[in-house]
Amino acid sequence: MNYLITIIGPTAIGKTSLSIALAEYFNCSIISCDSRQFFKEMRIGTAVPSQMELASAPHYFIQNKSIFDSYTVGDFEKDAIAQLDKLFSNNEIQIMVGGSGLYVDAVLESIDEFPDIDKSVREKINTDFEELGIIYLQQQFKNLDPEFYHKTATENPQTLQNPQRLKRFIEVCLGTGKPYSSFLNKKKVKRNFTPIIIGLEAPREIIYQRINQRVDLMVAEGLVKEAESLLPFKQLNALQTVGYRELFDYFDGTVSLDYAIEEIKKNTRRFAKRQLTWFKRTEDVKWFDYQESNSAIIDYITEKMQQ
Numbered sequence: 001m002n003y004l005i006t007i008i009g010p011t012a013i014g015k016t017s018l019s020i021a022l023a024e025y026f027n028c029s030i031i032s033c034d035s036r037q038f039f040k041e042m043r044i045g046t047a048v049p050s051q052m053e054l055a056s057a058p059h060y061f062i063q064n065k066s067i068f069d070s071y072t073v074g075d076f077e078k079d080a081i082a083q084l085d086k087l088f089s090n091n092e093i094q095i096m097v098g099g100s101g102l103y104v105d106a107v108l109e110s111i112d113e114f115p116d117i118d119k120s121v122r123e124k125i126n127t128d129f130e131e132l133g134i135i136y137l138q139q140q141f142k143n144l145d146p147e148f149y150h151k152t153a154t155e156n157p158q159t160l161q162n163p164q165r166l167k168r169f170i171e172v173c174l175g176t177g178k179p180y181s182s183f184l185n186k187k188k189v190k191r192n193f194t195p196i197i198i199g200l201e202a203p204r205e206i207i208y209q210r211i212n213q214r215v216d217l218m219v220a221e222g223l224v225k226e227a228e229s230l231l232p233f234k235q236l237n238a239l240q241t242v243g244y245r246e247l248f249d250y251f252d253g254t255v256s257l258d259y260a261i262e263e264i265k266k267n268t269r270r271f272a273k274r275q276l277t278w279f280k281r282t283e284d285v286k287w288f289d290y291q292e293s294n295s296a297i298i299d300y301i302t303e304k305m306q307q
Contacts, residue, residue: 002088002193003305007097008104008279009200010272012210014290016049018200019097021294022301023057026093030059031080033098033107035073036241038065041230044223045243047214067230067238074113077106081191088193093305101278108197110189117175125167125174137166144173148181158274164240196304198297199279199287206290208269215265218243224250224257242267 005022007015023030036046040063048062060083065071080096084107087094096107105111128136138160142149148169152159159165172180202210227247230239234248243264250260279285288297 001305002092003094004084004108004191004193004195005093005095005301006104006108006195006197007095007200008101008197008282008285009099009290010207010275010279011047011099011268012214012272013200013202013207015097015099015200016047016053018198018294018297019095020049020053020056022298023095025294025298026091026095028057028091028093028095029087030057031084031094031096031107032059032061033076033080033096033100033103034062035076035098035100035103037062037098038071038076039063039067039238040065041067042226042238042241042244044218044221044226045241047218067233067236073102073106073111076103077111080107084193094193099275101275101282104282108191108195114172114183115176117171121175122167122171125170129163129167134161134163134166137163137170140170141166141173144170145179145181148179148184151181164237195284196301197282197285198301199282199285200290201276201287202290207272211268211272212265215243215261215268219261223247227251242271 005026007019007022009015019030022028034046036042037048038061039046042048043063049059054062061076061080084094096104098104102111125137141152141160169180172178172183176183223243224247227244228251230244231248231251233239234244239245239248246255246260246263246267249255249263250257255263286300288300
């Protein structure tokens with residue numbers, strides 16, 4: 001039987017170090033499902049593992065794409081499952097780690113399929129957004145799929161402040177002539193592995209402290225220079241992310257550098273809160289304190305595989 005040890009939790013909690021310890025113990029590979037670490041131009045701001053960490057075990061889906069590439073969660077699902085099929089042929093235990101909940105779900109359970117939509121639809125939505133702002137997106141979403149809009153407003157209100165998600169909802173509605181929600185929950189896929197899901201958690205003040213320390217370390221390692229090199233491409237979807245947006249405002253002269261750095265910390269803390277909300281809904285997770293020993297976690301995994 002194949003087992004996919006899946007490590008989840010908020011950013012800066014210690015998922016990378018645990019994944020490496022487990023990969024070394026079980027002599028297996030690591031599938032990264034951090035959607036920010038796919039892009040090779042974004043190393044510092046996405047906390048890509050160090051060269052020493054990457055050399056500790058085979059890693060997949062880290063810096064394998066360019067910010068100029070279109071890469072969806074559906075693309076990742078297909079690629080990750082194909083890679084896992086190859087890896088399981090040599091070792092029945094593999095590891096997946098990352099903080100992108102939708103990407104984790106795509107591998108564990110599959111995601112809903114949407115038809116291909118002409119690029120001109122997205123281009124028109126982008127143009128309207130630039131002119132009219134996020135209120136336009138919210139109103140379009142409400143008009144095109146009112147039932148799903150109200151469900152989102154109730155269960156995931158932060159989504160209504162996410163332009164990329166709103167654009168996608170509208171794109172599907174306009175491109176297909178059907179509500180976005182009509183494509184949801186259409187299929188259940190049985191995987192050729194059993195997931196063993198490990199969650200890492202800590203008191204909120206500890207998580208926030210670790211995030212602040214990580215941002216300071218990123219700045220010391222050259223985050224500002226990295227963001228400046230990407231400024232000409234700031235409109236790309238890949239760069240609509242915490243750690244870069246705030247510095248683009250600094251380069252545009254609208255905020256100070258100190259303010260931008262504090263905004264990165266604040267927005268990363270908000271991101272961690274959203275991650276926890278998402279992952280707490282995941283079923284069959286064994287949660288461990290972030291300081292729990294690797295041996296205790298290995299004992300739990302071994303016991304699960306013997307059941």
